[in-house]
Amino acid sequence: MKKVAIPIANEIISEYLCGCSQFVFYDMETKGITATENNVNDFSNENEVRLWIKNNGITDIILHRIKKELIELFTSEKINLFVGVPLVSAEEIIEVYRCGKLESDKSIIAEITN
Template identity: 75%
Template sequence: MKKVAIPIANKKISEYLCGCSHFAYYDMESKNTTISESAVIDFTNADEIRLWIKNNGITDIILHRIRKELIGIFTSEKINLFVGVPMVSAGQIIEAYRCGKLESDKNIITEIIN
């Protein structure tokens, strides 16, 4: 199963994970999108992040920006990260993802890793 998590704030992708109000989850097999009730996750706690990944069956995370420290946690859990995605609605992001047209922004990636 492949499940994508998208952090949402103000009806579009959140700039950072920590700034989101909830998550949109897209299941590639069922083609269903669900919205979480809230985003009560402590993204400074690696154990809590790993538990969130496991409990939600997440395989991919689509983000605009990410703190450099979090990249190692997600890669150790074999999570695919799409970084630098435009701050648009979850529906637009999911459609681009489904069509194979979602790409990470190399400028934002360079900014994060440097």
């Protein structure tokens, strides 16, 4: 199963993972889209984040920005990250993702990793 998580704030992708109010999940097998309230209180708590990944079956995360410290955590869990996506609705991002045209923004990656 392949499941994508997209952090949302004010009906568009949240600028930061920690600032989201909900997550939109897209299941590649069923093509289903669901939304849930953000129930991760502390993204700096590795155990809580790992449990969130496992409980939701997440394989990919699409976001605008991410703290450098979280990159290692997600990659250690074999999560694919798409970073630097535009601040638009989840539906717009899912459509680009489904077409295989979603790419990370290299300038934002360089900014985060330097």
